Amino acid sequence: MIKAIQESGIPIDMVGGVSIGAFMGALWAQERNVTTVTQKAREWSKKMTQWWRQILDLTYPMTSMFSGREFNQTIRATFADTYIEDLWLPYFTVTTDITSSCMRIHTHGSLWRYVRSSMSLSGYMPPLCDPHDGHLLLDGGYVNNLPADVMRSLGANHILAVDVGSVDDQDLTNYGDDLSGWWLLWKRWNPFASPVKVPNLPDIQSRLAYVSCVRQLEEVKNSDYCEYIRPPIDQYKTLQFGAFDEIREVGYRHAKAYFEGQTRAGILPLFRYNVTQGDAEQDRHKAQHSLGSYTFTDLAQMVCKVSRPYEEEDSTSSSSDEDERGGYASEPTVGVSDYSRQMSWHGTLPTPSP
16 A cells, blocks of 8 residues: 555655554554555564464453564564654554543654554453553454544544454344354354354454444545545454465555546646646756755665665565665665655555454
8 A cells, every 4th residue: 555655646744543553553653664564564464374473472351352462572672672753754553542531642762562552452462451550452444444533633634544344244134032152153054054144252342442443434434534544354354464465465456546537537636736836946956966955864764874784685676675875774864855745745654454
């Protein structure tokens, strides 16, 4: 999705999300390099498919099935001890505070802890204790599964809201006034019986948890400040990490076709209006381009740039995924005129819980 956005010439100057969107958004805000982000996300997804990690993390299910120790290690290994305020781009994530029964918006503090909190599904992982006040935090998707409204409140004018949340099956069986579990068990085991679609206990709890954010999601879809994008990923399950590359390709093709359609319809220039407006000024100052024309972020990247530790398996895939930043994980490519175009757009990329 991010690769298609870049190819369309749409700058990203703020990122936010919940659950897996919090993870991917944080990766982009930290690296700003498609190749590095893809490689790190692929490696993390591979770790999530390792069965021995799940076995080692099993615990007595008093609060959750897993202790969270192994999961914490995978998240911390990805982001190290980075703080949100130290990222290259403004970033936020949303969590559900079950201590105060409210939504929490995080724009500073330990990155890996708040990403982990926003990815903590109830029953699977225990709530994470906020290091500031000790409140218990869970997946932000329970209160806001597509936080485009939060991003709007933080100053964004044009938002790309990417919805990768799961869709509940609405074709359920009408079983009448009462329901016998023995009857359901017989229907399931009898190969000649007609199938019955009835939610089990975890399904019911999951549906109840997300009821509160359904209306908010509809408001985002109908808003005039964001573009709602939903890739065709309904065939994939919530925790199907083994299909990372397949899902990534589906998202890229859908986004590429979407933005090409927007361009033909004359809608995409709405996002690029300020970009085009700044072209003339950029040309006038191109001859005067010097070290003094870089922003603080660009100068910081020059000082901190290091050789990219992640290389693609072959040169073909590397060249196709590589963006304009060359061989560094965080290398500046824009001057003052370019940066002003990015900030004037206020484009963002929130992504929701799967």
